[in-house]
Amino acid sequence: MTTTHVLGIDIGGTKIAAGLVGEDGELTAAREVPTDAHDPAAVARALDVLVDDVLAQACEHGHRVADVVGIGSAGPVDTRRGTVHPVNIPSLRGFGLVEAVAGRAGAVLGRPVRAELAQDGQCFAAAEQWRGAAAGAPAVLGVVVSTGIGAGVVLDGRVLAGKSGNAGFLSHVGVHLDGAVLEGSGARGVVEAYASGPSMVAAARRRGWRPGEAADAKRLTADAADGDPLALAVIADGTRALASAFLSAAALLDLTDVVVGGGVASAGDVVMAPLRAAYAELAVYPHLADVRISASRLPRTSGLVGAGRLGWSALAGDGALGR
Template identity: 35%
Template sequence: MLLNDAAPATTPAGTAVADRPLALAIDVGGTKVEAALVDDQARIVDGTRHRAPTGADNTAEGIADAVRRVIDETLASAPPGARILGAGVGSAGPISIGHGTVSPLNLPVWRGFPLAALVSEQSGIADPVLRLDGLCILLAEHWAGALQGFRTAMGMVISTGIGGGLLVEGRLVGGRTGNAGHVGQIQLHTHDGGGRDLSITLEGIAAGPRIVGWAKEQGWRGDTGEDLAASYRANDPIAVAAVRRCARAVGEGIASVCALIDLEAVAIGGGFSRVTPDLFDLIRESIADVAPLDTIDGVQILPSALSDEGPLIGAAGLIHRADLLP
């Protein structure tokens, strides 16, 4: 896809954007959808990043309209002469790569929604590449972030939900349906009754809204993750207990994954991962405490090097680094 032939624009670093191939990157999550153009050096093109709210209270068509809007805004802000190779889409899961559909747990009105078809129709780009958002985060960190040089690792996000992606012996792991690495759905406790119980999963215990909700049940008076962070800094005992609850659950989840695939490193990002700088030390302490094998305690727990840009860089990596895809 080649846009108009006027003189090339530049990135903030001064590189001629039109001289480098670009990917349309889209990230769909429980609170927002974002889109941007990203070059083959993992750089978001200045002025092309746009976002719109999604949210569990939204309608199916309202979320679809948000996706359409950010695609339109991003393509409209493309530099003159931009050469767009394809579209990469990361979405909260579960997903079906065979059908191009998504059913994000935190967007209950989207069940089996044809996201790949929507992106293709709106952007005019054929055959968008759809993958789990956690895999995109891992891809970004392995391509340009904290996991460069590792061969067996996990990328992880702690935010509205908890997602993850796996790299095993230098290759991304997609799985039968595209949902491999969905670490947020590891079950940490035994079911009290029959059927599905999302409250006993890592996400059900440790995701930002779940931790905030737990703290409020204990009598804490705040409302948001930012409030919880402030209370933690003030040494509020309930806030401290809530953050420790999160770290304990994340450590248990990581230790379980390590027992299966012997991880070298885990890179963690997402808004709630920044609730306090202490969180990473608390996670490491948790792993050391619960690890069922002596070898597990050697796993490196690293903050994301890409921060909030990771999901978009990873979605672009589905195009620029297709050699890593299963």
């Protein structure tokens, strides 16, 4: 029996991945390569190799591939031009991502193909609302906390896009008036300046944390899990800033769920427990206090599953992601 799949592409600071996503959200033929952060030609070659490889797998297994490709990328994105401008991936700034992927897929399939582009945080939210921790929920904020903070919102089965495709850009929600400046952005007092992995590591160093060579977020959360008072205090401050941003989003959008993923969140209770506690302290109204804060159930595949869901949504023609 021939089944139809959507080609999904997921682009991040460390890897570019591709795979086939079925109508039920099942992911097959997933492949990935490292991201070259400095050479646009290398990025273009990597995309060509991945598209060719995954579509060859589809042919080998008798899968029909839809005429729409879903692409999730580190942002900001420009959906009007089909380009992306990630702070941490210079090779992709201004890169014609939609044209490159659609052109290659069309050439391999022998028919016109169009591509749908969204921020990686929006794809994360779409995947978690579709098949993850908030499956079927009507109002979901999905947040990826890692080297940066990415996010997206699904309301009533639809991903919020906005005028440029950057709705849900939680990293630049203000949490401290006239606060710290975010390196690489210049924004002042925004949540990413306090709650991303590098920001918490920098805060710990300023307060005297000296772990040696492995001074990263993984080491910081490990020290906190071992009871280090300084590491615990820094994570408490970072998660309080994150909880404040969640509260702002919940107040604006009347959320039912917040799903948290990414490297920092994968540390487990050492991060999630103070995050939930800070949110509970800040949320004074019942409709805000009952927002569920959950860890991702799709930690490795959310980007591809969400990108595939973009394609399925485009095929449906109404923007709905389903519930």
